[in-house]
Amino acid sequence: MRITTLKLLAVVLLISWMGILDGSAQSALDLRINEILVDNQSNYLDDFGQHSPWIEIFNSAYNSVDIGGLYLTDDLSNPTKYRIASGQTMTVIPPRSYIVFWANNMPTHGIKHLNFILKEGSVIALFDASGKTLIDSVSVPGNVIPDITFGRTIDGGPEWANLPKSTPAANNDTEFRPMAGEKFVEMDPTGFGMAVIAMAVVFFALALLFIFFKNMSRVIGLDLNKQKIARALTKARLGKETESEKESIVKDEEYQVSGEVNAAIAMTLFMYSTEMHDDESTVLTINKVSRTYSPWSSKIYGLRQYPK
Template sequence: MKRTLNIARAVLALAMVLIAGHGYAQSSLDLRINEVLVINDSNYVDTYGRRNGWIEIFNTAYNTVDIGGMYLTDDPANPTKYWIPKGDPITSIAPRNYVLFFADSMPTRGIQHLNFKLKEGGSLALFESNGRTMIDAVKLGPQKPDVSYGRLEDGGVEWGFLEKTTPGANNFTGVIVTAGEKFGAMDPFGVGMAVIAMSVVFFALILLYVVFKNTKKIYSIDLRKLFSKPEVEVEAPKPAGEEISGEVNAAIALALHMYVNALHDHEETVLTIKKVARTYSPWSSKIYGLRNVPR
């Protein structure tokens, strides 16, 4: 029993470790290189008032992800070129939020300042903390001054030059049409909305009718019969009848014959009559009732 308990504890601990590792891997893989500006002539400035190329990392998850401990590099052959320090609030990216890094080759200015600069025709990659697993990468082709290259939608698949540079903001700067506005354009008179609403109401009523109709059947179920054990019928032995063999019948008949004949002794048929000496009937004689006189 004790050995079984120890095995169960070990299995539970291993499962917790695997789940924790899976959750961490999923969180780190939710990060994306979202927008890059290579040539910064008159665009965004850093906290030192300098204009340099910058990189925007986007957290696509709905939970906070810490980018600390991971690596940024412009050289695939050197995946651990810039290690992002841990323990700083800047590296903790809120859900659906952004963090900026400045490619100015001045890492002494702070965590957000990288030890390399971006170049046209180069590449950019984000690696896991183990230095081997690539999380995201992008190939930088010919660039335009003050025009950023990024995902057309935050975390999306399609890349292109953006109409506006949006460091730390949504890449899509067009008019966002809500689902309600789209539906209103498709159904300007509200006929479709009315049909959908009435369908939902009638469906709910039909469902309630079916439920209440079958409620009586549910309460009429005899739980004692439902959970009682079924009675086992014992079959009565079949009469022998014609199944008895001739040998058995002969043995029974012989036994009965021997039993009947053994009840009485064999008696002789000869009757013997012995003549008595007295000729009178002694039953009325008084002589046998008198007392003998002593001598």
């Protein structure tokens, strides 16, 4: 039993390790050589203040990729010419970001300084950690223009061209593109079109709600009619009434009054008939008061009375 458990654990660990390797390989395959500068006379400076040729690599993935352990070369017959040191934080490329290497044949200056120099007509290639799988490559064009970079027109895109601006560690596409809101303002400066669209959307939604509830009421009405018909058929099968009897039963059910209601009505009529008042005269008789003073102004009724 213990041996079986150990075997299963070993298989799980092996599969996990293979998945990690596969995930790393897939991440490395997202790297692209994005921009190069061969003749650097007054362009980007390296960390030693020198104008050196440089290579920009772009991480097209939406996760960080560690380029450490991969190989850069200018000779396809020697794919492992320069191994990028691994285990360094500077070799981790953030999502949709860049890293720049200096092709100045001075590897002693640091990890980002390669052991070859860019030349016209040469090839730049990026290989995986095994040195066998080609991740990306580009041929350096001839007749290069000083301080003019050669790169992808869109980061990670298929088209290459001489770029109007050198953008080391930045987006190659520097063309201004207005936002959607700015385009809408240009097309509809007064806002009338937006108001019409908003009203159309509201009325369209109200129309849909009207159609929905109307159809729902019809469906509910059909269900109620089906229930009434089913009850009538059930009564007809059980009681075997005739059509006239069915109509009378329906009328009786509609006009049937409970006994409590009948008793209340009868009691009300009885009390009304037995407790009616007599006719009263509408003539007022005023008798003269024998007192000579007005009782309304008399103070004797407000005096304190002492017991006798």
